[in-house]
Amino acid sequence: MQIxxxxxxxxxIVRFVGxxxxxxxxxxxxxxxxxxxxxxxxxxxxxxxxxxISSAGLRVLLATGKKLRRSGSELRICxxxxxxxxxxxxxxxxxxxxxxxxxxxxxxx
Amino acid sequence: xxxxxxxxxxxxxxRRAAEFDASSVHAWLSLLLxxxxxxxxxxxxxxxxxxxxxxxxxxxxxxxxxxxVEVAIGERLKTLCPVATLVGEEGGGKLGDSPHAVAVDPIDxxxxxxxxxxxxxxxxxxxxxxxxxxxxxANPATGEVLYAADGVPARVLQLPFAHEEAVAxxxxxxxxxxxxxxxxxxxxxxxRPMIDRAMAAWMGGDAGLVHVTGGSPAWAICEAxxxxxxxxxxxxxxxxxxxxxxxxxxxxxxxxxxVVQIGGTPIDALRHVGPFVAGMSAVGRDLALSFVPxxxxxxxxxxxxxxxVEAIAKxxxxxxxxxxxxAIPARVLHRLYLVVDELVTNAVTHGGCDVTSEPxxxxxxxxxxxLWLRIEDSGPAFDPFARAVPDTSLxxxxxxxxxxxxxLIQQLTDDARYERVDGRNQVTLTMRLNYEIPQPxxxxxxxxxxxxxDDNHAD
Numbered sequence: 001m002q003i004x005x006x007x008x009x010x011x012x013i014v015r016f017v018g019x020x021x022x023x024x025x026x027x028x029x030x031x032x033x034x035x036x037x038x039x040x041x042x043x044x045x046x047x048x049x050x051x052x053i054s055s056a057g058l059r060v061l062l063a064t065g066k067k068l069r070r071s072g073s074e075l076r077i078c079x080x081x082x083x084x085x086x087x088x089x090x091x092x093x094x095x096x097x098x099x100x101x102x103x104x105x106x107x108x109x
Numbered sequence: 110x111x112x113x114x115x116x117x118x119x120x121x122x123x124r125r126a127a128e129f130d131a132s133s134v135h136a137w138l139s140l141l142l143x144x145x146x147x148x149x150x151x152x153x154x155x156x157x158x159x160x161x162x163x164x165x166x167x168x169x170x171x172x173x174x175x176x177x178v179e180v181a182i183g184e185r186l187k188t189l190c191p192v193a194t195l196v197g198e199e200g201g202g203k204l205g206d207s208p209h210a211v212a213v214d215p216i217d218x219x220x221x222x223x224x225x226x227x228x229x230x231x232x233x234x235x236x237x238x239x240x241x242x243x244x245x246x247a248n249p250a251t252g253e254v255l256y257a258a259d260g261v262p263a264r265v266l267q268l269p270f271a272h273e274e275a276v277a278x279x280x281x282x283x284x285x286x287x288x289x290x291x292x293x294x295x296x297x298x299x300x301r302p303m304i305d306r307a308m309a310a311w312m313g314g315d316a317g318l319v320h321v322t323g324g325s326p327a328w329a330i331c332e333a334x335x336x337x338x339x340x341x342x343x344x345x346x347x348x349x350x351x352x353x354x355x356x357x358x359x360x361x362x363x364x365x366x367x368v369v370q371i372g373g374t375p376i377d378a379l380r381h382v383g384p385f386v387a388g389m390s391a392v393g394r395d396l397a398l399s400f401v402p403x404x405x406x407x408x409x410x411x412x413x414x415x416x417x418v419e420a421i422a423k424x425x426x427x428x429x430x431x432x433x434x435x436a437i438p439a440r441v442l443h444r445l446y447l448v449v450d451e452l453v454t455n456a457v458t459h460g461g462c463d464v465t466s467e468p469x470x471x472x473x474x475x476x477x478x479x480l481w482l483r484i485e486d487s488g489p490a491f492d493p494f495a496r497a498v499p500d501t502s503l504x505x506x507x508x509x510x511x512x513x514x515x516x517l518i519q520q521l522t523d524d525a526r527y528e529r530v531d532g533r534n535q536v537t538l539t540m541r542l543n544y545e546i547p548q549p550x551x552x553x554x555x556x557x558x559x560x561x562x563d564d565n566h567a568d
Contacts (some may be wrong), residue, residue, distance in 0.1 A: 019425075021450045022418045051441040054450040055514035083443045090520040091513050094560055103348025 002049075003031045009029060011041035011076075013103045022055030028057065032064040043068055044106045048079030053087055074098075076106040079086030095108055110278045115139060116266055119146060120275065129189040131209060137235040138243040140256040141211070144185055145245040145254060146268075148215060148231045150251035158224060165461055170219050172274035186211055186248070194353025196236075196351050204351055204379075210236045217250075218325025227251050230331070241380075242454040244356035247332045253282070255331045257361065257363035263334055280364035281336030281389050290393035291315035292400070293329055296321050298436050299402060299477065303341065306400045315396060330357035330387040334364040339388030341397045342479055348382040355379050359388040362389055369394055372400060383477060399450035402476070408435050409474035416453075416462035416469050424449050424471055435475055441540055444521050445482060451514035452484045452493070460488040460534065475542065479523075482538045491534055492527045495517065532536060532539045 001018030012035065020028060035043060045061060047053065065075040078100040080088060088094040100106035115135070118124040119142055131287045152174055161173045173210035182194045193209040194202035211233060216222050218229035227250035227464050234402070235243040235258075247322045252268035263280040278382070292307055308367045310316040329340040348357075358378035367388040370376050373395075376385050382460070386397040408430040414420035417473065425446050432442040451541050456469060467487040474481050499512040524539035546557070 022454045023421055052446050054447050055510050055517060058513060059510045062508055062510055069505060083440060087517060090517055096505050096508060
């Protein structure tokens, strides 16, 4: 999985490309943990390049969301594909996080 | 055979009724014939020209002539009978919007049309209160026009080349059985066993001829009404819509033939899904039904992997290969990835399996309408579906993801079951590949996937 950061006014956009599943969860978790405390503003997980997300991927987002909140920040999600949107709905994650169509919209909110 | 008065009126406007009488099936049949001839002429005119092709959301092609023909029929209908509904492929109304409906497919067998083969047809049906009363199917390439109506026998009209007279015949063209049935098969990616069985029947003399051809199912059903061939189509994926099969099935039935599904019962042509056989003779239909694939024939992925999360990537690679070979839509493949990830992870983290255990066996197979995935491990008996459903309404701080993977599996599949078989845990998941079945009032339309169009009834 490829993960890249982009610093923008008001936050950091983290772009994921690949599958967010058991095989990539550890990599994604350590990347996100590294961001906490070291970035300004909100963190936006851009999942536009993610073909599917399993519960292991959800676990990463949940842990990151909790830690960011404790540090006074927030995790926002954007660009879910149809499958990821369904997974978010089923798991209740769509009410747990603020979800946007694009990273720009997530930053502006 | 000379033309009857209805047919003569097509070529001689002075013979037409001055007023359109919407209560007369005869009037509707005349209208359908008139529209069909116009549409077939429009299609025929551009047939050999370079064509402008767009792609529909489901991946199937549509040409500008598809759209213009349907628009032209819609306009004619609006002039003659303003209350009638046009039910068409390229955008139109639903059955039930009005007591009078005309279902139109400007070009059934679009792929065949684009390949400049003759297996395409313009199909029109008139429905009163949701029941077909008159139908016309015209082949723009060959100039054959078949029609029938309540009280009107099925006929074929052969349009004239220059200096010829049009001729017409009552269907079927042949009377009675004559030797071993001729069978026409519609290919699909899962049709190989059917084709093998048909070829074996031909070699053994039980089938007189085996012909494998794609194109318009409506046209193939019409040709069956001639009385020579029996047509087999697997019609996977989407249920038929009113403009797909209804006109052709009506004509075949008026000619004395039948269209049956597995088990031999007649199909509901307005919403049929699954294999069907169309033909004049029961002998031909029974022979053709014996070729239809059984679950045993279905293609499968079967592999054994060590009980470790590292094996998931290998399984996924095999599933991707299977999906591309057997037309599994991407949305289903992504569900497969997810369920494999959840189940293998579960077996390793909760199920007491590790790399020293017996390998995990994974099998995945499909038929026309469903896909199955079965995963077996040798860990202690453990029913993953016996866990409580997680509370997905809790807030961020209270949430954890325990049990969420299993909950996702249950929600993303149509059936998920656990069994303990021969000392192994066996989980079997079922996913529907087809579209939602439309309700009788036609509320639920097809959702977009490319699977049907290019897998089966190449339209």
